[in-house]
Amino acid sequence: MSASDSARQVVECRVCGAADWQEVVSFGPVPLANSYLDPADSYDDEPRYPLDVVSCRSCRLMTLTHVVDPEVLYRDYSYVTSDSETMDRHMRLVAKLCRERFDVPEGSFVVELGSNTGEQLMIFRDAGMRTLGIDPARSIAAVAEEQGIETLPEFFSASTAKSVAESHGQARVILGRHVFAHIDHVAGIAVGVRNLLEPEGVFAIEVPYALDMLERTEFDTIYHEHLSYYAVGTLATLFERHGLRVIDVERISVHGGSILVFVGHGDGPWQQRPAVKELIALEERAGLHDDATYREFAAKVRNVTESLTALVRGLRADGKRIAGYGAPAKGNTLLTVCGLGPDDLEFCSDTTDLKQGKVLPGSHVPVRTPEYAREHAPDHYLLLAWNYTEEILRKERAFLESGGKFIVLHPEPSVVSAESLAAAESVAAARRS
Numbered sequence: 001m002s003a004s005d006s007a008r009q010v011v012e013c014r015v016c017g018a019a020d021w022q023e024v025v026s027f028g029p030v031p032l033a034n035s036y037l038d039p040a041d042s043y044d045d046e047p048r049y050p051l052d053v054v055s056c057r058s059c060r061l062m063t064l065t066h067v068v069d070p071e072v073l074y075r076d077y078s079y080v081t082s083d084s085e086t087m088d089r090h091m092r093l094v095a096k097l098c099r100e101r102f103d104v105p106e107g108s109f110v111v112e113l114g115s116n117t118g119e120q121l122m123i124f125r126d127a128g129m130r131t132l133g134i135d136p137a138r139s140i141a142a143v144a145e146e147q148g149i150e151t152l153p154e155f156f157s158a159s160t161a162k163s164v165a166e167s168h169g170q171a172r173v174i175l176g177r178h179v180f181a182h183i184d185h186v187a188g189i190a191v192g193v194r195n196l197l198e199p200e201g202v203f204a205i206e207v208p209y210a211l212d213m214l215e216r217t218e219f220d221t222i223y224h225e226h227l228s229y230y231a232v233g234t235l236a237t238l239f240e241r242h243g244l245r246v247i248d249v250e251r252i253s254v255h256g257g258s259i260l261v262f263v264g265h266g267d268g269p270w271q272q273r274p275a276v277k278e279l280i281a282l283e284e285r286a287g288l289h290d291d292a293t294y295r296e297f298a299a300k301v302r303n304v305t306e307s308l309t310a311l312v313r314g315l316r317a318d319g320k321r322i323a324g325y326g327a328p329a330k331g332n333t334l335l336t337v338c339g340l341g342p343d344d345l346e347f348c349s350d351t352t353d354l355k356q357g358k359v360l361p362g363s364h365v366p367v368r369t370p371e372y373a374r375e376h377a378p379d380h381y382l383l384l385a386w387n388y389t390e391e392i393l394r395k396e397r398a399f400l401e402s403g404g405k406f407i408v409l410h411p412e413p414s415v416v417s418a419e420s421l422a423a424a425e426s427v428a429a430a431r432r433s
Contacts, residue, residue, distance in 0.1 A: 212257025
């Protein structure tokens with residue numbers, strides 16, 4: 001199957017069915033962000049797919065213009081849940097919010113879509129819940145099974161939901177942490193959730209927040225797995241069309257700014273909390289329904305890519321050695337769009353075994369172990385895994401104090417040294433006092 005046969009163009013909005021699109025940004029043909037490659041003499045046959053974003057003028061869903069076949073994207077998948085302190089705290093918060101806000105008793109049945117290696121479900125299991133993961137990546141589902149989390153290596157659908165309800169009963173909690181934005185046929189997911197969810201149950205989805213992406217110019221979170229970029233108002237429209245209702249929302253900092261959205265049956269017992277209408281009103285004030293907002297975002301993307309490329313190549317021209325810190329999917333979008341490659345970055349350091357020894361898609365920068373990175377420390381790290389910036393800067397204090405520096409992307413490309421970090425921490429401490 002060729003790349004052109006593996007992708008189809010979006011015609012109608014998956015949320016509201018309209019077809020009035022505003023063009024936002026176009027990155028051209030780009031490799032799949034999680035398709036890490038074996039080293040080779042040539043990468044001329046590397047598949048590339050259109051990576052362009054549009055916004056629905058009716059409901060303001062932001063979406064990619066093309067959908068890559070999920071069988072191509074997910075059956076052989078290299079992303080595994082991070083074992084960072086940040087994500088461990090976050091997953092525990094998700095479990096706490098579900099249990100406490102929605103009165104989830106011990107022994108309840110919890111299902112997770114896109115459950116990966118089962119780390120989130122382990123927290124529910126340890127709190128006395130019955131759990132089931134559903135994830136189409138067979139190798140990753142096998143890892144979850146080895147860790148004691150029952151996992152179906154399937155895509156979630158209305159038929160999958162029916163089968164699970166028959167074999168396990170209805171679920172008190174259904175989770176979709178950073179997977180719902182990956183799904184094209186969201187109507188089928190909504191139908192499946194409605195049939196699998198107990199009357200008092202809650203569907204908790206976590207998605208990157210479109211408002212944060214637009215305001216912070218987080219364009220590198222755009223890649224082929226991320227089909228949709230949601231606002232609260234857009235999600236409210238979607239679920240109301242399918243007999244469900246947004247009942248609460250929590251704005252959270254992970255992955256550059258996300259929302260944890262709680263959904264219940266349209267005729268269920270949960271009252272909608274004020275945060276839902278408050279964020280919808282904030283989206284209105286921020287201009288998410290205005291074409292100008294998306295034009296401004298596109299202009300900021302051009303400015304960031306140009307300034308980052310100039311910064312990296314200026315440092316290289318001065319003889320500085322640069323490497324990437326982390327090899328996340330978002331980093332692959334960034335490097336590909338900026339045209340940065342092995343002449344700019346010597347390597348990327350990453351803790352994920354599945355990525356080590358490979359090269360990044362698109363840029364073809366080699367991925368090394370953290371041990372290799374310590375032995376071949378560069379002058380500067382380009383912080384590709386910027387969603388863990390605070391944790392990484394704490395962890396790499398010795399690198400900074402030895403004279404090493406980090407290139408950070410947000411709010412704009414800049415260089416962080418031990419001195420500048422200490423000054424920033426001093427200012428923050430003064431503000432807190």
